[in-house]
Amino acid sequence: MGYSFVQSAEDMKQLQQELAARMHQRRQIAIMAKIETPQAVNHLPELIVQAAVQQPFAVMIDRGDLAIEIGYQRLVEMQEEILWLCEAAHIPVIWATQVLESLVKKGIPSRAEMTDAAMAERAECVMLNKRAFVAEAVTILDDVLTRMQAHQLKKTPQLRALHSW
Secondary structure (H helix, E strand, C coil): CEECCCCCHHHHHHHHHHHHHHCCCCCCCCEEEEECCHHHHHCHHHHHHHHHCCCCEEEEEEHHHHHHHHCHHHHHHHHHHHHHHHHHHCCCEEEECCCCHHHHHHCCCCHHHHHHHHHHHHCCEECCCCCCCHHHHHHHHHHHHHHHHHHHHHCCCCCCCCCCC
C-alpha cells in the first residue's frame, strides 16, 4: 500500500489504526511511504520507527514533489540524507520520478539522465514510467546499475552529521 504526503509518525499511526480496524483477517500489509515534503524528511526517523515495528515498510523518494517543496538546490542533499537514514534502519528505498524519462519517451537518454540513473544504484528499487521505450530503458538501467555496483562498493559516501533543517 502506498501512502502519499505522509508527514509524521502520527500520520503513520492513524493509517495503521485504520488498516487494523478494516481488516477482516489479521495479515501484514506492507506500507510504502512517499517522502515528498520537508516535514516528512524532518520526521523520517520517527516515521520509520512507527511503521517498521508494525509491518514491512519501504520509502519512496518522490523527487519531483520533494524538489518543488524544498527547492531544487536542496534535493540532492535531502535524497542523500533519506538514503543514509533508510540504510541505517535497513529500510528499502525506491528511487522515483523521471528516471530515464527521455529514454522511455523518445528512445534516447540525456547525459544527465544517465548520471542520475547511475546514482540510483544506492536504492533498492528504481521506478520507471511506462512509455513506448520502457523495455529498452530496463535493459540500459540494468547495465548501468550492474556497472555501478562495483564502484559504489569502492566509494562509500562519507556519513557526516545530518542537518536537514
